Amino acid sequence: VTEDGRVRVKIRFTEQQVILLDKLLDEARFGDTHADVVARVFDEYLRSREMKRG
Amino acid sequence: MSMGMPEEAYGSIREDFIVTPISGKAFPVRKGEVYRIVQTEGGQCVDVNAWALADRREFMDTSIMRRQGIHTPKNGFLVSNSPYNRLLMKIIEMAPNNKADVLMHRCSRALLEAVWEVPTHSNCQDMFAESIREYRLSPDHVHAAMCPWTPTRVDEDGFVRGIGYESRFDTIGDVMDFLALEDMLVATCICGIADYSNLGNFYPRPIQLQIFEASEATRQMVAETAMMYPPLESQLSRDDFAFSGATADYAIDPTPDPSYEPHYVYWPQKDVEIECELSPAQYAAVRTIVESHRRDDDEDAVRRAVMEWYLMNRTNPHPLMGSVHGPFNGAGARR
Numbered sequence: 369v370t371e372d373g374r375v376r377v378k379i380r381f382t383e384q385q386v387i388l389l390d391k392l393l394d395e396a397r398f399g400d401t402h403a404d405v406v407a408r409v410f411d412e413y414l415r416s417r418e419m420k421r422g
Numbered sequence: 423m424s425m426g427m428p429e430e431a432y433g434s435i436r437e438d439f440i441v442t443p444i445s446g447k448a449f450p451v452r453k454g455e456v457y458r459i460v461q462t463e464g465g466q467c468v469d470v471n472a473w474a475l476a477d478r479r480e481f482m483d484t485s486i487m488r489r490q491g492i493h494t495p496k497n498g499f500l501v502s503n504s505p506y507n508r509l510l511m512k513i514i515e516m517a518p519n520n521k522a523d524v525l526m527h528r529c530s531r532a533l534l535e536a537v538w539e540v541p542t543h544s545n546c547q548d549m550f551a552e553s554i555r556e557y558r559l560s561p562d563h564v565h566a567a568m569c570p571w572t573p574t575r576v577d578e579d580g581f582v583r584g585i586g587y588e589s590r591f592d593t594i595g596d597v598m599d600f601l602a603l604e605d606m607l608v609a610t611c612i613c614g615i616a617d618y619s620n621l622g623n624f625y626p627r628p629i630q631l632q633i634f635e636a637s638e639a640t641r642q643m644v645a646e647t648a649m650m651y652p653p654l655e656s657q658l659s660r661d662d663f664a665f666s667g668a669t670a671d672y673a674i675d676p677t678p679d680p681s682y683e684p685h686y687v688y689w690p691q692k693d694v695e696i697e698c699e700l701s702p703a704q705y706a707a708v709r710t711i712v713e714s715h716r717r718d719d720d721e722d723a724v725r726r727a728v729m730e731w732y733l734m735n736r737t738n739p740h741p742l743m744g745s746v747h748g749p750f751n752g753a754g755a756r757r
Contacts, residue, residue, distance in 0.1 A: 375705040379721045380693040382617045382626070387540055388732050389696075403698045406728055410700070413727040414707050416734070 379406060429515075432456050433635030443626035443691040444544040445684065446553035446611025450475060450676040454636030454644050456514070457600040457608055459570060462630050465590025465623035467613035469528055469546045469567040471554075472500055472510060475605040477659075477672045478559060480506045484524035484566045492576060493521040494568060500600070508657055510606060512647060515599035519592055523572035525582050526746070528564070529615045536740040538618060544687050545614035553609045556682040557674055569613070570598050572621055574746075581745035586620035589716035590627070603644055607674050617729070619747075624729040625722070626691060698724070 369375055381389065381402075389405050392398045398405040433455070440462070441447050446469075451457045459468060474480040483503035490498045496516040499509045516522070528546040535541035551561035571593055573585040587593055600608070610631060616622020634640075700708065708723050717723040733747055744750050 370699065373702045374699045375702070376697055376699055377705070377708070377720050377724060378695055378697050379724050380695050381725060382688075383692045383694060384540070384543055384688055385617050385624075385725075385729060386694050387543075388538070388618070388729070388736075391539075391736070392732075402694075402696045406696055406698045406724065407700060407704065409728045409731050410698075410704060410708075410724055412735070413731040414704070416731065 431637055431639035433637040433640065435632050436635050437631065437633040439631045441610065441612055441629050441631060442689070443612050443616070443628060444549065444614060445686045445689050446546075446549040446609055447631060448553040448557055448607055448609035449631065449633060450557075450674075451511075451600075451602045451606045451608050451633055452636065453602050453605050454641045455602050456634040456640060457511070457602065457606075458515075458630075458632040458634065459598045459610060460630035460632065461571060461593045461596040463590065463627040464592065464594030464596070465571075465587050466593075466627045466629055467572045467586075467616055467619075467621040468570045468629055469550070469611050469613055470570065471550050471565055471567055471609045473559075473563070473607045473674060474502065474506075474508075474510065475607055475674045475676055478563055478607075478674050479672055480508070481563075481565050482510060482568065484527075484568060487524050487568070492523065492525050492574065494524055495522075498522075499603075500568070505658060505663070508653075509603050509647065509651055511600040511602050511604075511608075512643075513598065514601045514643070515597060517593070517596040517598070519587075520571055520596055520598055521573040522598070523569040523574045524566075525574055525576075526567070526569050526572060526584070528567040528569075529613070530742075533740075533742045534615065534618075537737045537743045539738070542687065543615065543618070544689070546611055547614075549611040549614055549686060550609050552684060552686055553611060554607070556678050556684075557607055557676070558679060559607075559674065569621075571596070572613075577745075581750070584619065584621050584746040587623065590623050590718070591716060601640060601643060601647075603647060605676075607676070618733065620730065620733075623722075624726045700724075 392405045398408045472482040480502045482500045500511040502508045530547040534543040550564040613622050616626040711723040
């Protein structure tokens with residue numbers, strides 16, 4: 369846990385999954401690093417769940 | 423264990439092999455022997471191919487097996503293609519939650535390129551081909567697979583849907599036992615797209631294969647099956663058919679090629695660790711998902727969320743995938 373309350377989580381992805389993260393990096397809308405992509409796509413996932421719930 | 427076939431009645435274990443992600447393995451299995459698949463860590467979609475050792479043109483045919491259901495049940499049979507239509511193996515042990523799908527066919531390079539635009543990804547077609555190369559078979563001998571631990575359903579409009587298990591803990595420790603009614607070559611692989619699909623909980627894990635030698639009890643069960651379903655006059659052998667052209671030997675040599683060394687793509691599986699900083703709100707959501715969706719831990723919850731989102735938002739509709747991950751009406755286009 370960082371000083372500002374953020375939580376560091378280590379996540380293992382397979383090499384082949386990283387190919388998909390690279391594709392998202394290429395879109396240039398999810399940040400500049402794999403860590404940015406994972407955090408922002410996780411947000412998108414949460415939003416899509418909220419939309420599903422209505 | 424049902425059917426009067428306790429495990430103690432099987433013969434000794436003669437093969438005990440761990441299939442590591444992402445790979446497969448083929449073994450000859452003799453009449454009366456028991457071939458076992460073990461879900462050592464759970465949640466893993468598995469693919470199975472099987473051929474008659476006497477003639478490689480006779481193999482498990484999932485299309486005729488669908489008459490037993492889209493999930494072949496316990497006490498169901500692996501049946502060979504026409505014109506043979508013989509009972510090749512019998513499922514004698516199977517956990518109730520194990521859905522052995524016979525609809526999904528198998529994944530291939532073309533499927534991965536069409537849907538994910540990743541033509542180099544591991545896939546069941548290539549893994550089967552690589553595993554049976556040890557017995558001098560080639561990629562065109564791979565056939566439609568039975569997929570144990572692959573929950574699927576057909577919806578009210580007739581579309582096939584891949585469901586998967588919510589948690590790998592639903593299947594951990596399961597065994598599936600096949601009694602060989604004929605001499606067979608059996609190949610089993612870990613689903614090639616287990617990391618891109620909910621059918622492998624988005625993270626490929628090992629499985630275990632065991633072969634038990636024939637025993638008096640298993641031979642008796644083979645005999646009882648033959649009495650229940652005796653050979654039919656119309657079940658001809660290859661010697662009964664008139665072939666034109668040169669006579670070929672279609673028998674599979676059960677001796678492994680001594681020069682064989684397996685070469686699977688992205689094998690052994692390697693991980694890349696990514697450290698993310700999540701806001702308190704994001705982390706609270708992670709914990710909710712872990713608990714409400716029975717994920718392994720924080721890592722599993724985030725990884726699966728990211729890959730699910732990709733699957734639903736960045737893959738191409740395509741006839742090769744059909745309706746497995748969503749509606750498909752033939753009108754979809756590449757994103």
